[in-house]
Amino acid sequence: MAVRGAADVAFLLVDGYDILGTVTQLNDKQQALTERTDALGDLWEEHTFVGIRTAEITQEGFYDDAAGSVHAALSSGPGNSSRVLCYGPDGTTTGAYFKGLTAVQVDYEVDFRRAELHKARATYKSNGRFDNGRVLFSQAALNGTSQHLGNTVQRVDASGAAATTSTTGGGAGYLQLVSFTSAALATGVRARIQHSSDNAVWADLITFTVATASPFAQRVETTVGIEAYTRMATSYQGGASAQATIFCGLARYAPGG
Amino acid sequence: MTAYRVLVGLNYPTAPGVIKRLLAGDDLPPAVRAEKRAEPGDIVSDLPAHSIPALLEKACIEEVADGG
Numbered sequence: 001m002a003v004r005g006a007a008d009v010a011f012l013l014v015d016g017y018d019i020l021g022t023v024t025q026l027n028d029k030q031q032a033l034t035e036r037t038d039a040l041g042d043l044w045e046e047h048t049f050v051g052i053r054t055a056e057i058t059q060e061g062f063y064d065d066a067a068g069s070v071h072a073a074l075s076s077g078p079g080n081s082s083r084v085l086c087y088g089p090d091g092t093t094t095g096a097y098f099k100g101l102t103a104v105q106v107d108y109e110v111d112f113r114r115a116e117l118h119k120a121r122a123t124y125k126s127n128g129r130f131d132n133g134r135v136l137f138s139q140a141a142l143n144g145t146s147q148h149l150g151n152t153v154q155r156v157d158a159s160g161a162a163a164t165t166s167t168t169g170g171g172a173g174y175l176q177l178v179s180f181t182s183a184a185l186a187t188g189v190r191a192r193i194q195h196s197s198d199n200a201v202w203a204d205l206i207t208f209t210v211a212t213a214s215p216f217a218q219r220v221e222t223t224v225g226i227e228a229y230t231r232m233a234t235s236y237q238g239g240a241s242a243q244a245t246i247f248c249g250l251a252r253y254a255p256g257g
Numbered sequence: 258m259t260a261y262r263v264l265v266g267l268n269y270p271t272a273p274g275v276i277k278r279l280l281a282g283d284d285l286p287p288a289v290r291a292e293k294r295a296e297p298g299d300i301v302s303d304l305p306a307h308s309i310p311a312l313l314e315k316a317c318i319e320e321v322a323d324g325g
């Protein structure tokens with residue numbers, strides 16, 4: 001990974017809402033929960049990891065009540081424990097790294113001050129695993145035809161070198177449908193993540209629920225081994241054309257992780 | 258020619274030239290691959306031969322017995 005800056009934040013998607021354009025600060029904190037384990041007679045505190053991690057994401061930015069923007073996305077969210085959140089700190093190219101999780105939206109705060117634009121803030125806490133994955137399709141418009149196949153993303157090993165072997169710990173796939181305009185006979189978007197051992201024949205790995213309206217998002221876990229090559233594949237339910245913009249990504253898990 | 262029942266949805270190329278280039282390491286764009294789609298339950302006999310052992314091992318396909 002290279003040093004990155006603000007211009008590299010490629011997307012912030014919450015349940016299919018694209019809210020990056022209103023956000024001025026995003027904070028992502030992952031924490032290991034510990035218990036103090038020093039005993040009588042010890043001179044220094046000791047802490048032991050109890051085996052549970054948590055993540056918290058906070059965002060700050062401008063209040064915007066336009067359709068599909070931050071107020072529409074978050075105002076009724078506090079208490080929603082299944083928000084699918086994805087953000088990309090590493091640019092927009094296929095294969096770039098992204099972060100994702102299912103989260104509880106803890107709060108939504110709006111701030112009105114003299115001589116300032118209205119501000120909006122929100123906090124999320126992880127409701128399950130915090131994923132580090134790679135972008136398979138970076139929030140772009142699909143082909144207007146019946147099928148769209150993404151470019152291949154090849155696994156890299158711990159040193160960053162391209163790998164040809166599979167991983168065995170399973171993983172999680174993410175779909176964010178940002179916009180969908182159906183056309184004649186096309187009633188939904190069917191998205192899949194496929195994998196291949198040879199970059200020639202592709203097998204379905206994860207099949208998302210057919211999305212019939214936007215905004216929509218889904219996170220799906222799999223326990224099967226994932227081959228070295230992965231990609232996104234979509235088609236329209238009904239088979240005819242439509243217009244849709246989606247994000248798709250995949251996080252691989254280490255065995256036992 | 259041996260036939261196989263598809264157990265997991267598959268996409269695969271059928272053009273010999275495309276298969277040759279992919280197996281040689283060319284990462285061809287999707288539009289060039291001209292892939293065929295097979296759904297679970299389909300019987301196919303045109304899978305790239307090189308890929309069949311791995312597909313059988315991973316239970317993505319099963320060999321169809323004569324008359325099956």
